[in-house]
Amino acid sequence: MTTCMTQAEELDVERFVALLNEDLGTEYQSIVQYINHIATITGVEFLGVIDELKLHLGQELSHAQVLAEQVSFLGGEPATTVPAVERASDSRLALKADLRLETNQLERYRLRFTQANELNLADVAEALRPLLQQTQEHVRDLQAALGD
Ligand SMILES: [Fe+2]
Numbered sequence: 001m002t003t004c005m006t007q008a009e010e011l012d013v014e015r016f017v018a019l020l021n022e023d024l025g026t027e028y029q030s031i032v033q034y035i036n037h038i039a040t041i042t043g044v045e046f047l048g049v050i051d052e053l054k055l056h057l058g059q060e061l062s063h064a065q066v067l068a069e070q071v072s073f074l075g076g077e078p079a080t081t082v083p084a085v086e087r088a089s090d091s092r093l094a095l096k097a098d099l100r101l102e103t104n105q106l107e108r109y110r111l112r113f114t115q116a117n118e119l120n121l122a123d124v125a126e127a128l129r130p131l132l133q134q135t136q137e138h139v140r141d142l143q144a145a146l147g148d
Pocket residue numbers: 027030059060063105135
């Protein structure tokens with residue numbers, strides 16, 4: 001037996017559920033972060049952005065629900081811990097923090113979608129598809145808002 005296994009070799013349903021639970025934590029973080037940023041972002045250049053963030057917030061709630069349901073469906077206990085959210089010192093930095101989180105989630109969901117298919121969890125992969133699509137939209141929205 002080797003002590004250094006690749007990610008593919010060690011991926012089983014248990015590990016997959018642990019990763020889904022981490023994904024759930026990132027959605028809790030999104031919810032808290034967006035609520036904070038919607039209330040605190042100022043500046044006439046960001047007026048339209050607030051409405052975008054409100055749309056994101058509603059979708060993050062559904063992402064968290066989907067993930068919690070999948071964890072439960074696979075026999076796990078859905079996480080209840082919210083990761084710490086750092087307070088941004090200005091509006092632009094707040095949006096950059098949102099973009100970092102969304103980009104990170106997009107990478108996570110791409111991988112999770114592939115893993116679900118590898119584990120023959122077709123229903124789970126299907127449930128993850130809207131998260132993947134909407135997170136991609138959130139990344140684009142934030143890039144546009146930041147002019148990046
Ligand atoms: Fe999300």
